[in-house]
Amino acid sequence: MKQKLTDVARVIRSKNSGPFELTLDIMFKDRAAFEAFRARGVLTPAVVARLYGVPEPHILKFIYFEPANAVKVTMRRPLPSGAPGDSDIYGAQQHAPLMAFESDA
């Protein structure tokens, strides 16, 4: 059986962390859902790299943050915010590949 990330997460979002980094936040519905997801270890820097089609070293940080029942992933921005060709100045619409993420439950 597959478990969709959207079934256990309440918030999935992206935003700039400064003009040169993009940061992804996944907040789980409660502590139990967060701990269960963390224990399964299905989301890793390598998985995020694959979801976004970038080399793994572009995933800069992967952090569990218990106070918010959250996982934070920070990655390199393909282009600095506002550079020619940039498509998302605030970085606020780069979250969708995580919404599609599902794993074996």
Added chain:
Amino acid sequence: MTAPREFRILSTTAILGYGYPLESFERGLAREPHLLGVDAGSSDPGPYYLGSGKSFTDRACVKRDLRHMLREGVRRGIPVIVGSAGGAGARPHLDWCLEIVRELAREEQLQFKMGIITADVPKETVLTALRAGRVHPMDQVPPLTEEAVRESTHVVAQMGPEPLIRALDAGCQVVIAGRCYDPAVFSAPALRAGYPPGLAIHLGKILECAAIAATPGSGADCALGTLTDDAFVVEALNPARRFTVESTAAHTLYEKSDPWHLPGPGGELNLEQCSFTELADGRVQVKGTRFVPSPKYMLKLEGARCTGYRAACVAGTRDPIMIGQIDSVLQAVRAQVDKLLQGEKVSGRIFTHVYGLNGVMGSLEPVKITAAHELGLLIEAVAATQAEADSLCGLFRSTLMHYGYPGRISTAGNLAFPFSPSDMALGKLFEFSVYHLLETEGLDLFPLTVESV
């Protein structure tokens, strides 16, 4: 036993000009705050605003938000602090905000002592520090070059609380400051009163976004912070919102790369021992945040420079045959345009944003084949002059309009334009040129001017 001392801070709105309900503001005033604070800026809207000297917020909206803060602050003798005035917080932004403040003082017949703090860093100062090895790139930022400094229209440093404290020491009722580290606006008066820096700065970090950290969140509503010597409490001032442990803790993630360690001027906030506790009535108490000074006092520099001019054209296609081969059509048009311009004195770059395919995520988009029945196209041309950008954009547009791709049935034209004119000259293009840390030893970067308004 006496009650523990407390310091109450009213943050009116997430960004000056985003608005706040007067009912919330009045509920906040009824709590007799020791500070009315607001963060007026961000680097989030991109490099254009810092580079061009323009505000990303609207003048009428900024004036509206400031009117109530100034009137009530001055009348009640509560300090009013505005940080990152005018958005990007360089001299033109600061002047823009000061003009609004003076206008309001006349209209409301207010008299007060105003502290003005600039955050512009002279290029010579940056160059000297750069040569001395005292400038360091932030993560993912290339090393700074002298050329980048020289070409920047504005370079600012995010000030910490110290310059704001100096203004309060000078007896200023109102402080209008250039670029600030966002929490400094709120932490400065609390630090001045001797509250612990970890808690004061963490509270500032939440209050700089006002009710965004509440639930439901809003960038256009007030929040109140109450600081004591061993904790702080945040609360919304609108019965429709409350702070929860989750909303408060989640805010620590917002726009940051590591929620446990939050670097700022002179050190970092460490949240490893931090606890969040829900109290009655939608309030949250936070304890245990520590401030860890860094070995060297560092400030973040921000600069932007003009790197060219931009022209753009918006169009759409509803043709399934063209949509099916959109990538190769755009590639062929690009090649044709390049060929046409060979030997001409027009050069530059074309970027195509294809909405319905990968216009939002570009190279990060995992969906490679679109199922859309129509596509939106944004043609972006960038060149050294506006004339060249216009030429490139126009040529790409006309070539694409009439390009005969394989299997074409619709032979009258490939694009639907929403406007005449179809092309827009967008003027100067700015890019971030400086996003670096500066060792500030021995430098006084934030001069204070005191003015009687």
